[in-house]
Amino acid sequence: MSDQLTKELVLRAPAKLNIYLQVGALRSDGYHDITTVYQAINLHDEVHISSSHSNQGITITISGSEASDDVPTDERNLAVKAVKLLASFVGRTNHCVEIHLVKNIPSQAGLGGGSADAAAVLVGCNELWNLALSSKELMTLGARLGEDVPFHIHGMMAIGVGHREPLTDALAAPSSGDSIPRSHIWHWVLGIPFAGGLSTKEVFGKLDELACGRNPADYTAAQIKCLATTWASEPPSGAEIAKNLYNDLEAPAVALLPVIGECLKAGLAAGALASLMTGSGSTCAFLAMDGGHAERLNVELKATGLFRRVIVTAGPVEGVSIVRQE
Numbered sequence: 001m002s003d004q005l006t007k008e009l010v011l012r013a014p015a016k017l018n019i020y021l022q023v024g025a026l027r028s029d030g031y032h033d034i035t036t037v038y039q040a041i042n043l044h045d046e047v048h049i050s051s052s053h054s055n056q057g058i059t060i061t062i063s064g065s066e067a068s069d070d071v072p073t074d075e076r077n078l079a080v081k082a083v084k085l086l087a088s089f090v091g092r093t094n095h096c097v098e099i100h101l102v103k104n105i106p107s108q109a110g111l112g113g114g115s116a117d118a119a120a121v122l123v124g125c126n127e128l129w130n131l132a133l134s135s136k137e138l139m140t141l142g143a144r145l146g147e148d149v150p151f152h153i154h155g156m157m158a159i160g161v162g163h164r165e166p167l168t169d170a171l172a173a174p175s176s177g178d179s180i181p182r183s184h185i186w187h188w189v190l191g192i193p194f195a196g197g198l199s200t201k202e203v204f205g206k207l208d209e210l211a212c213g214r215n216p217a218d219y220t221a222a223q224i225k226c227l228a229t230t231w232a233s234e235p236p237s238g239a240e241i242a243k244n245l246y247n248d249l250e251a252p253a254v255a256l257l258p259v260i261g262e263c264l265k266a267g268l269a270a271g272a273l274a275s276l277m278t279g280s281g282s283t284c285a286f287l288a289m290d291g292g293h294a295e296r297l298n299v300e301l302k303a304t305g306l307f308r309r310v311i312v313t314a315g316p317v318e319g320v321s322i323v324r325q326e
């Protein structure tokens with residue numbers, strides 16, 4: 001099939017929160033198994049992909065409020081790796097594309113910005129090259145790029161178990177295609193500490209060094225069950241949700257960057273239902289009762305001076321989507 005029909009695609013790549021994250025023992029390959037519950041939120045990078053006829057290979061440019069020196073503009077960028085992986089998977093020799101990332105998702109923040117971009121590139125190139133791979137195939141491929149890539153394709157809420165394995169369980173919306181009932185929307189305020197980002201490797205390293213107490217397995221099952229019933233006709237209350245949010249990586253992240261502990265406390269002092277670090281940090285997520293409460297927390301948290309950026313957001317939202325196609 002020809003891929004000349006579509007010239008440019010614009011995709012929306014949502015960030016994720018780990019609303020639950022438990023780390024298993026260190027494996028012989030140096031990685032840890034994890035058990036996590038993801039939620040996609042309405043904070044997005046915008047990913048532009050177009051066919052390039054200049055034979056310059058893959059080019060990548062970056063703009064946006066979160067463009068920074070942290071985000072590589074060469075083959076180290078996960079978006080570039082995603083193009084190469086998909087091309088080699090389908091045996092395509094011409095993979096000249098131009099990618100432009102409008103970064104809104106802070107990087108090294110535990111929000112999965114790089115994985116979101118990679119997920120968007122897999123979905124985008126599948127369309128641009130008329131490959132007709134299913135979402136499931138793209139998710140399986142995405143897992144080779146990074147733990148979180150399959151979830152960014154899937155979106156909404158899902159459970160991930162193991163290391164770079166397919167999502168165990170997708171927590172489907174009440175009836176697919178309908179918009180999510182207001183009662184099922186979670187309102188969040190995110191605080192990005194001034195102190196900077198944390199590398200995932202460093203945080204896992206600290207976890208092993210501290211050998212800190214991890215969440216016992218039986219407790220895990222009960223917590224996940226509560227978070228997973230969020231789609232029931234009577235979703236759990238904010239207070240119930242708050243009790244079950246959890247992250248094993250919080251303690252090592254606080255040990256590396258004590259200001260994260262201060263940030264988490266500041267959220268509770270401001271009246272958040274819960275404070276939780278997402279992924280390997282350093283973003284702190286504060287659960288609000290509703291949109292109005294989130295706005296009030298936003299004002300209070302900005303006034304603490306602890307955060308370089310405070311963001312009001314909500315979830316769950318769908319995964320990567322194509323917003324324009326020319």
Ligand code: ATP
Pocket residue numbers: 070071072076077078079101106107108109110111112113114115117118146148200279280281
């Ligand atoms: P993770 O939890 O997956 O380690 P994160 O959510 O904390 O990641 P990312 O925004 O994915 O943070 O950035 C982690 C690192 O990945 C950055 O420091 C950067 O060097 C690298 N990176 C590669 N590609 C990208 C991209 N497209 N956007 C942002 N960072 C990228």
